[in-house]
Amino acid sequence: MSALYDEIDIADCAWDAAARAFTYPCPCGDRFAIALDELLGGEDIAGCPSCSLRIRVLFDEASLERAVAAGEAAAAAAAAAAAAAAAAAAEGARGA
Numbered sequence: 001m002s003a004l005y006d007e008i009d010i011a012d013c014a015w016d017a018a019a020r021a022f023t024y025p026c027p028c029g030d031r032f033a034i035a036l037d038e039l040l041g042g043e044d045i046a047g048c049p050s051c052s053l054r055i056r057v058l059f060d061e062a063s064l065e066r067a068v069a070a071g072e073a074a075a076a077a078a079a080a081a082a083a084a085a086a087a088a089a090a091e092g093a094r095g096a
C-alpha cells in the first residue's frame with residue numbers, strides 16, 4: 001500500500017460527464033480519476049493511470065449529489081439555463 005498523495009474534497013474535483021467520473025490534476029501531468037459508481041459503492045481512493053500516486057476523495061452523500069449536480073449543470077449549461085428560464089416562466093404564470 002503506497003501512501004496517499006493528498007486528500008481532496010469532492011467539490012474541488014472536476015466532473016467528467018462523458019466518463020461519469022471525477023478527476024483531479026496529478027503532479028505528474030495526468031489526472032487522478034474515480035468513477036461515480038465507485039464513489040456510490042463506498043470507494044474513496046482515486047488512482048492516477050500514469051503514476052503510482054493516489055488521493056482520497058472526501059465526500060458524503062449530500063456533497064456527492066451536489067458535486068454531480070454542479071458538474072452536470074456545467075456540462076449542459078445551455079439546457080440548464082433553458083430549464084431555469086422555463087421554470088421561471090412557469091413561476092411567473094402561477095403568480096399572475
Ligand SMILES: [Zn+2]
Pocket residue numbers: 026027028029030031048049050051052053
Ligand atoms: Zn500521476
